[in-house]
Amino acid sequence: MFTKSTFLFCNSVIFMTSACVSSQANMVASADALQRYRASLSYVPSISMHIVANIHSTDSAYSNETLDFVFRRDGDNDRAEWVGKRLLYGKDAELDSSRSSFIKDIADGHMYVGLEGARLAEGSASNRRIVLQYKYQERVKDLLENPNNGGPLLGNMYGSAHKSVADLLTESADLHVHDEHETIGGIDCLVFEGTSKNGKVTAWIAPDKGYSAMKWVIGKSSSHLFDGTEIATRWPDMKSGLFSFEVKEFREIAGAEGSMTYVPTLATFTHTTSMRDGSESVDQYEYKVSDIQVKPDFGALGAFKIEFPEGTRVFNKDIPGIRFHWKDGRPAAIVDGGFLVDMDKEIGRLKGEVEAQPVQPAGKQVTAIPTRLPGEVEAQPVEPKGKQTTAIPTGSLGVVSPPQTPAASAFRSVPIWACASAVLVIIGLVGWLVFRRSKA
Secondary structure, three states: OHHHHHHHHHHHHHHHHHHHHHHHHHHHHHHHHHHHHHHHOOOOOEEEEEEEEEEEEOOOOOOOEEEEEEEEEEHHHOEEEEEEEEEEEOOOOOEOOOOOEEEEEEEOOOOEEEEEOOEOOOOOHHHOEEEEEOOOHHHHHHHHHOHHHOHHHHOEOOOOOOOEHHHHHHOOOOOEEOOOOEEEOOEEEEEEEEEEOOEEEEEEEEHHHOOEEEEEEEEEEOOOEEOOEEHHHHOOOEEEEEEEEEEEEEEEEEOHHHOEEEEEEEEEEEEEEEEOOOOEEEEEEEEEEEEEEEOOOHHHHOOOOOOOOOOOEEEEOOOOOOOEEEEOOEEEEOOOOOHHHHHHHHHHHHHHHHHOOOOOOOOOOOOOOOOOOOOOOOOOOOOOOOOOOOOOOHHHOOOOOOOOOHHHHHHHOOOHHHHHHHHHHHHHHHHHHHHHHHHO
């Protein structure tokens, strides 16, 4: 009996040990597969490709449209650009050139510029303007995630606090891999699943395609976050959202040491929104990708050149109160009668930002905040003929103090408490003298 019990105990230990080892092996294999999926997107930082996105919506408020543009990314120098056309169609499927426009969004590593209002229709060019930002990193991240800009092709999902699908899976506390494989388009896939604050993520990873994602789905309920804010707070009427991306075709590109990179050439992205009143809207994107060049010669392609017609209006998001226009290949302030008024307002705004800064601990130096950002033009006001004006000193943040005499300056340097103390002493002496005389 003792021998049989010992035998059963040993078998149980062996079984439990095997299960533990198998579980650990699966975890290691899963982590390795996830890292390989992340590595499969290595083509993203340095690429040039032509993207055509056909967009259809069940929401009657939106028109069918086609985005036809060239996307380039130079991750080594923090540059990206989208250059092409946005074509909108009416109910009769005819091109509406009065609403269609040119696309030109460029970040050259120093600033971001975007062209707005440049319609395809003749005679509307005067309405265009350039939006400019020197603090452009967040703007570029938003563009890289937007489905209009091909974000899903890059493994990105907007509304996820700038986290890729691989990041969302990695941060999931309950990440696991299904025991059974599934096929997508006839290709064998590992199925990853996990839940985080940004939603429930499922991804179908194909080992035979360099561990590229054949498909991923993100489900968001009202309690999940959209860019750090709970959906129930941001959109109280929204019940849930479902985002799905699926690759139909790949293009194989030779990589280093004989490895293969798989870039999607035909894919779909669907965004389904369910509302609490039972209504539902569906936006569907169909991507067609061509002219793919990995690690191209951007100079030979003429990429990242910020060129606009002279006189185009410029809206500087960093200094919204000053008007600019495009002149000699750079933004220049428009100097007219209202320039000094606008400048005083901006100086006041900057002064308020400086005063709002927390007091620095003793012993530390504070770097002065410049009143003009790098690359901006220091404008000089135009003087009317026959008149002269006195320049406002920028060192005083635009506030001119009245002239003071030496006596006034000396008086202002004496603390108030010292003056009050002297007055009290004099009053005391006078009172003492009066008291002595009255006694005499």
